[in-house]
Amino acid sequence: MKFRILILVLSLFVSLQLKAQQPTILPQFTFFKLDGKAFSNKNLVPGKKNLFILFDCTCEHCQRETKLLNTNYAQFKDVNIYMITLDEAYIIPQFFNTYAKGLNIKPNVTVLQDKNQLFIPSFLPKMYPAMYLYSPAGKLLVYNAGDGGIKKLMPALKK
Secondary structure (H helix, E strand, O other): HHHHHHHHHHHHHHHHHHHHOOOEOOOOOEEEEEEOOEEHHHHHOOOOOOEEEEEOOHHHHHHHHHHHHHHHHHHHHHOOEEEEEOHHHHHHHHHHHHHHHOHOOOOOOOEOOOOOOOHHHHHHOOOOOEEEOOOOOOEEEEEEEEOOHHHHHHHOOOO
């Protein structure tokens, strides 16, 4: 009997997770720059679209998409890009040097750590990399999980 209840509870939890929607309005957040300083919604550069990318340094999909972002950077130069990771600070520069040299030092790119593990419960990503493009007013324009996100975002940048 206990086993059946456990299965029922797990099934309910999984079905609720599958139905979870990404936030249509930019959630409140606090992440950390690599120098340890807090970075929250109030630090966003106003008047531009905001692209949030959840990545993992060891994720092959993230590596490919970050490389593609760097290759197509000219199309993203007018967008605030926030790249968020749960990884430790020491591995992040190596990731960029290997897959997207110089991207992390572009003027509109900010690399952030999710030290308090708030991104996943706040943004509800389905897989790595998760990309969220928000309007300057904080409305979700495009969401993508996994491969193909950079190509999917490019048409929305022109609008």
